Amino acid sequence: MMSTTEFKILGVAGSLRGGSYSTQALSLILRNAEKHGAVVRLLELGKANLPMYGSGQVPEQVSSAVQWADAFVLASPDYHGSMSGALKNFLDHFFEEFAGKLFGYVVASHEKGLTVMDQMRTVVRQCAGWSLPYGVSVNGEQDFSAGSLASAKVDRRIKMTGRDLVVYGRLLKAQFQSDLAGTEAETFVAHYR
Ligand SMILES: Cc1cc2nc3c(=O)[nH]c(=O)nc-3n(C[C@H](O)[C@H](O)[C@H](O)COP(=O)(O)O)c2cc1C
DSSP states (O other), X not given: OOOOSXXXXXXXXXXXXXXXXXXXXXXXXXXXXXXXXXXXXXXXXXXXXXXXXXXXXXXXXXXXXXXXXXXXXXXXXXBTTBOOHHHHHHHHXXXXXXXXXXXEEEEEOSSTTHHHHHHHHHHHHHTTOEEOSOOEEEOXXXXXXXXXXXXXXXXXXXXXXXXXXXXXXXXXXXXXXXXXXXXXXXXXXXXXX
């Protein structure tokens, strides 16, 4: 039976490029998550006016979107085997907001982008977030054709990600909230009470 509690997912687009493949894949994941009952929002870092960490205030729209989210999908281009500077800068601004939340990942790369995926996972682990045990890798020129996704394999992963984010994200959220309200000391959640 589907839970009636609202489950909110924020997609963070780390490419500033018009026609970005990682952003297109991210949008498809969000659409699939909606089909599984999630409420979704897209944060495009190219339009967010987020200052470099330490040089100014986080815009209200960005901080409220992060506070709002129960789960996240991070999307990045592969830049020299790393996540984009825009995405890293976004992550630098937050810490406790990510604790106990589930994260999914998308990378646009010609080489699968596994090092990019690892870097995003490292940041999330450092902030006490949970990661899906797989990610979506898209090779734009091969996997997209005339503006649409043309790869059945990537399509399956995208659908899996949308589904798993909602199903596993709900479980993690419920347990985190229960532990937060509880008194048990032997859980990482005790730190956030
Ligand atoms: C500065 C820069 C560095 C890049 N480095 C890599 C790389 O190391 N490996 C790779 O496969 N692609 C690399 N690319 C290609 C991008 O990952 C690719 O174009 C990707 O589609 C960009 O993501 P987007 O479509 O979401 O903007 C690089 C592109 C740029 C602009």
